[in-house]
Amino acid sequence: xxxxxxxxxxxxxxxxxxxxxxxxxxxxxxxxxxxxxxxxxxxxxxxxxxxxxxxxxxxxxxxxxxxxxxxxxxxxxxxxxxxxxxxxxxxxxxxxxxxxxxxxxxxx
Amino acid sequence: xxxxxxxxxxxxxxxxxxxxxxxxxxxxxxxxxxxxxxxxxxxxxxxxxxxxxxxxxxxxxxxxxxxxxxxxxxxxxxxxxxxxxxxxxxxxxxxxxxxxxxxxxxxxxxxxxxxxxxxxxxxxxxxxxxxxxxxxxxxxxx
Numbered sequence: 305x306x307x308x309x310x311x312x313x314x315x316x317x318x319x320x321x322x323x324x325x326x327x328x329x330x331x332x333x334x335x336x337x338x339x340x341x342x343x344x345x346x347x348x349x350x351x352x353x354x355x356x357x358x359x360x361x362x363x364x365x366x367x368x369x370x371x372x373x374x375x376x377x378x379x380x381x382x383x384x385x386x387x388x389x390x391x392x393x394x395x396x397x398x399x400x401x402x403x404x405x406x407x408x409x410x411x412x
Numbered sequence: 413x414x415x416x417x418x419x420x421x422x423x424x425x426x427x428x429x430x431x432x433x434x435x436x437x438x439x440x441x442x443x444x445x446x447x448x449x450x451x452x453x454x455x456x457x458x459x460x461x462x463x464x465x466x467x468x469x470x471x472x473x474x475x476x477x478x479x480x481x482x483x484x485x486x487x488x489x490x491x492x493x494x495x496x497x498x499x500x501x502x503x504x505x506x507x508x509x510x511x512x513x514x515x516x517x518x519x520x521x522x523x524x525x526x527x528x529x530x531x532x533x534x535x536x537x538x539x540x541x542x543x544x545x546x547x548x549x550x551x552x553x554x
Contacts, residue, residue: 363524363528363531364523364524364528367527367528368509368510371510378512379511384474384512385511385512386526388527
């Protein structure tokens with residue numbers, strides 16, 4: 305999978321997630337090109353975070369931790385966020401599945 | 413203008429900030445009227461989905477995926493199209509403290525969005541969960 309130049313929003317998300325979770329593995333990818341939104345828009349993201357912080361937590365709790373970390377961006381610029389929050393003990397290098405193509409581009 | 417937080421805050425502080433920013437925003441707070449409306453909606457039917465579009469015609473891939481998982485498990489659900497109701501669209505995010513659409517509720521309890529539903533489906537735990545909630549489903553114990 306080719307990596308496009310990282311935009312400012314992706315960089316910010318990555319910095320925040322890194323600071324909050326000290327992840328063993330972190331991927332932040334903009335997926336706005338899959339959606340019906342203007343070219344170069346940074347509104348749809350997929351994140352994969354592997355961290356000890358997620359040990360012993362249910363999936364909804366892990367997602368809430370990520371949502372809380374990125375609450376400001378989710379309330380403003382980020383329209384959709386796909387989260388893979390994995391405890392380190394369950395990490396085996398699995399790839400996150402592709403996001404669906406979203407035919408609607410209905411604002412936020 | 414985006415500002416990078418250089419200081420690491422405690423998660424509880426962030427959680428508090430999240431709640432505070434939600435409630436302190438001008439029109440962002442959830443009025444009692446809207447809270448009661450949403451509470452009534454999620455308790456009226458066993459399975460409720462706030463989605464973009466309808467279950468017959470989803471307008472967003474994530475909402476469509478939620479429908480596909482529920483349909484796959486033969487789970488009937490009541491849909492609410494947030495694209496035609498801005499009050500619901502913003503209200504449910506505060507109600508559930510969950511920032512994105514779609515959102516799934518079972519027996520009045522918020523279960524999660526698209527990611528979590530797919531995760532439960534793939535992990536095989538969705539049938540146990542539905543059985544536990546008394547919801548009829550294809551692979552359930554009946």
